[in-house]
């Protein structure tokens with residue numbers, strides 16, 4: 001099968017879509033043909049070696065975590081899923097591949113009609129947002145700030161907080177103002193003087209702060225009087241030590257139950273997940289995808305299209321021709 005591999009730390013140029021052996025499902029596992037796999041900025045840190053002390057690569061290393069696909073084989077004594085079932089899952093560092101084998105308990109059913117690209121983001125950005133929102137626990141009528149609210153995690157978190165009845169203010173760049181406003185989120189520019197702008201927008205005070213970007217957001221929240229137990233950051237570990245704020249993330253919502261709940265919200269139209277770009281599963285396109293992820297400018301998620309659906313992927317030596325990716329960052 002084809003899968004993303006890199007054999008040294010470096011920039012997007014170390015990424016290759018390589019031919020590798022296909023996995024086989026062990027007892028209790030299923031083999032999934034991956035249709036779409038998400039990209040995430042954390043994967044850049046791993047690939048560049050910035051997280052090597054905590055999460056070293058084991059070369060040749062794979063990439064990708066959250067995906068959507070369909071079951072093509074079941075191992076012995078596997079229950080819960082059958083061949084043909086459409087699924088959502090999380091396969092650390094190996095989801096960007098034509099096939100993944102993993103325990104059936106690590107999958108949730110994909111609601112029929114949920115687009116593959118959107119489904120691929122649920123177990124990563126979606127679950128991370130779920131944990132962030134649970135930590136801050138927005139209540140109806142409260143004012144909650146979400147930083148980088150148009151980003152992959154932010155777009156989920158802002159809408160989840162909104163669904164709880166909170167008044168949600170989302171920081172973003174100019175390009176995302178209208179998009180956030182259309183989702184019922186009050187947009188505000190990130191950057192210098194953010195605290196002043198937030199005071200103006202929320203004269204009655206801010207009750208909770210979900211930081212998905214770092215860069216001093218937690219200190220700003222503390223300055224604005226938000227209690228540490230009502231602040232969550234995904235990235236500012238220094239602020240966690242200094243202020244005792246939460247740092248709940250994907251690991252704290254890493255269950256098929258959470259994925260199903262999120263998928264149902266999207267399928268019912270209660271959460272919208274914009275897909276900024278879709279990339280074909282070739283070396284050039286994967287490198288371009290991670291170049292684009294590294295810009296940290298996006299509306300929603302960038303996703304790799306691994307295979308068409310629902311047909312099985314083509315045999316080796318017969319590369320699949322995928323749709324040309326959409327959007328400004330695509331090649």
Ligand SMILES: NC(=O)c1ccc[n+]([C@@H]2O[C@H](COP(=O)([O-])OP(=O)(O)OC[C@H]3O[C@@H](n4cnc5c(N)ncnc54)[C@H](OP(=O)(O)O)[C@@H]3O)[C@@H](O)[C@H]2O)c1
Pocket residue numbers: 040041042124125128147148149150151152153154171172173174175176190191212213215234235249250251293296297298299300
């Ligand atoms: N620990 C975990 O389990 C876990 C899981 C997922 C993510 N994370 C981490 O969480 C963070 C967010 O991930 P993500 O996928 O949401 O990232 P992302 O999609 O790359 O976020 C991009 C967003 O950041 C915004 N942004 C750019 N510069 C900014 C600034 N100076 N201040 C505020 N916002 C700015 C951009 O806004 P505009 O486009 O509007 O300009 C863009 O929409 C990352 O650090 C990631 O590594 C951790």
